[in-house]
Amino acid sequence: MxxxxxxxxxxxxxxxxxxxxxxxxxxxxxxxxxxxxxxxxxxxxxxxxxxxxxxxxxxxxxxxxxxxxxxxxxxxxxxxxxxxxxxxxxxxxxxxxxxxxxxxxAPVLRATLTVVGRDEPAALARVVRGPDGLLGRALLVRPGRSYEGTLDGRPALDRRAAAEARALLDAGRTGTVEIAEDGTSCPGGLTLFVESSVPPPRMIVFGAVDFATALVRAGKFLGYHVTVCDARPVFATRARFPGADDLVVDWPHRYLRHTETDERTVLCVLTHDAKFDVPLLEAALRLPAAYVGAMGSRRTHEDRNRRLREVGLTEAELARLHSPIGLDLGARTPEETALSIAAEIVAVRRGGTGAPLTGSRTPIHRDVDAGAEGGAPSPAAA
Known part of the structure; x- marks a missing residue:
């Protein structure tokens, strides 16, 4: 819903x-x-x-x-x-x-829509299996200890249901939980379906280049809150990036160290200039981001890795870097390149291989935890 x-x-x-x-x-x-x-x-x-x-x-x-x-x-x-x-x-x-x-x-459902419409984190817990008359009963759960509504009028049951829903909300997950009718966590009583709504994940694009213009559009299409950051004010303009949610004129590494990121954040480094890339990637690869990718030729990649080792990054930290950025689609134009980057981001976040489905024996609809991030680096060339 x-x-x-x-x-x-x-x-x-x-x-x-x-x-x-x-x-x-x-x-x-x-x-x-x-x-x-x-x-x-x-x-x-x-x-x-x-x-x-x-x-x-x-x-x-x-x-x-x-x-x-x-x-x-x-x-x-x-x-x-x-x-x-x-x-x-x-x-x-x-x-x-x-x-x-x-x-x-139906005040709980309507209140939930209002809260979610303000981009505030919330979870909606509804009874999807249980005694007659309770199907569809709902709780609106928010961070902290607050909740609205009741499942059957018993505070103990409502508190347990709210606690279980809040755990899913904290993880940004949607799923089902079972609780007993006496308010314990033992299964066999009620099955609740919990939908979590959290603010959209962030995509931060470093480097206000032509490829970034197309990548901003791709990021918005995928549902990201997109920020473009560049130290050059003449390039980081609203006229060039009308679709970006935020435009930041600052040194990339300095901005990254002071902005908010989390395990869902995607970082795309398109500057391919060592004076920007090295301090930026030194910071980025030590953050718990979902994806860190950097543009450049294979020669640029090797030189950049050498410089990153010199500033103290470990091999495990370097292994998190997707470079050259994107999947090998034979991309040439900015739009094609943005598509290859977006495809790699999806594959990394959802555990895909990037291989054609034709002739593949892997499931099309994977049973992967939507909150999990990871996956091996894909062979890539922008």
Whole structure:
């Protein structure tokens, strides 16, 4: 539900009633993961997707029914040889969908949309399996100890559910947790689906060059908050980078040491100039960033590694550097190069190989923890 929160917030502010179908469980191969959502308003307008097209029609009808009768339901859709294209998942997987009507008497859901719309971290915990009458009951959980709503009126149960949801929120993860009806963590009582919403991850592009212009567009497309940093004010301008969220005129290494980064941050060094690169990468490779890539020829890469060893970087730290940056797509133009960089970032963060799927025996939809970062460096040339 939270993946379409901005659109749902507009509907809520306009006073519309709507129903939301959220993927709460996936088995096998499926095109969309837990948290993917489709919503339908009282006029029949639909937004979002739960399956990339396979079961959208059937889910749409469930949303319409929920608007009419006000009931929350859970439905399963799976592969069917007889009716695969009509209702089943032709990729062979199974998805469970929670369909919830959102009306003015659903204050927790509407409050969640407001909080997420302000880009504040929050988690929405909903009952997806349990005793009759509790399906769809929700808690809005925020950092600290605060929460809104109740599952069944028992404070002990609500506190346990909020604690479990807050743990997922702290990790920036979406998933399910089980708690007993007496408020302990033993399974067998309620199953909660917890959606976490945290501010978008950062992409910091160092070097206001032509390649950076295209990479900013690619970064925004992937959902990053994109910053461009360059020490030269004549190049780091809004006219050249209209799509960037932030423009910073400063020495790259100095800016990196004072700005906020975390395990989701992506750092792309496009300066390919030793006086910028070496002090910048010395700092970058000691941060817990998701990805650090640097542009340059193979000769530049070897010279840069030599200089980085001289300033004290270890082989383990150097192994984190993706250089030359990007996957080998035969890229020539700035746009093609940006695509090769973006593809490598996705592969590193999601555990992909960068190899063609044609002839590959690896799963298309990998069961990889969305919060995990890592993966071996890919062979690359920008």
């Amino acid at each position: 939270l993946d379409i929160a901005s659109a749902l917030l507009r509907w809520s502010q306009e006073g519309r009633d709507f129903a939301v179908a959220t993927v709460v469980e996936v088995g096998g191969s499926a095109p969309r993961g837990p948290g993917a959502a489709l919503a339908v308003d009282s006029e029949g307008t639909a937004i979002g997707s739960v399956s990339g097209g396979c079961v959208e029609g059937a889910v749409y009808e469930l949303c319409v029914q929920a608007l009419q009768d006000g009931r929350t339901v859970r439905s399963r859709f799976g592969y069917s040889d007889e009716d695969a294209f009509a209702v089943g998942l032709t990729c062979g997987g199974v998805i469970d969908v929670l369909v919830t009507p959102v009306r003015p008497d």
